[in-house]
Amino acid sequence: NAGVTQTPKFRVLKTGQSMTLLCAQDMNHEYMYWYRQDPGMGLRLIHYSVGEGTTAKGEVPDGYNVSRLKKQNFLLGLESAAPSQTSVYFCASRVALRNSPLHFGNGTRLTVT
């Protein structure tokens, strides 16, 4: 049971570099989400997707882009990393049934120096 898999687990970037975080789920879930977790702020929604080929902005979308070309994958891109993007990033997915719980990946710890 892989569930939701995030790669990489850790990454260190220099300011201005770009990278892509990959989220893959094998549960055939329609909805997928990217959150960031910062101390004292809980988890905040960056972007989400309700189906293949669709994406939408969450609470803190600036500086990030996403794509959902395949139903099972949801990519989060940082085009020009900034120290303020140092965070732990969580991907989650769920079925479209009304308010079913989110299934989370194990997180990616990103440090931007």
Added chain:
Amino acid sequence: AQKVTQAQTEISVVEKEDVTLDCVYETRDTTYYLFWYKQPPSGELVFLIRRNSFDEQNEISGRYSWNFQKSTSSFNFTITASQVVDSAVYFCALSEGEAGGTSYGKLTFGQGTILTVHP
């Protein structure tokens, strides 16, 4: 806009003590859902419970119990006879109803409460 507040940033207890984690929420919707998640030191997020706004019955699951009170907009979580393995960050979260199909289950999280249970 919806909001979730967990006023307790950190709680420290000794094993076997009972502990209650507070959660207060704000929403304009009449249909909404409340969740609790646990994040142990290993970092993953584990779903504990979901409660909808029409069901105010308290729930008990082993040593865990939840008290939902719409009158005070609270959804508190109690651990009875705490154990060291309960040490974790606990998050309360709110999702507005999907009757109109616009919520898409987006969760608004509280700031989290760090619970440390000492042996």
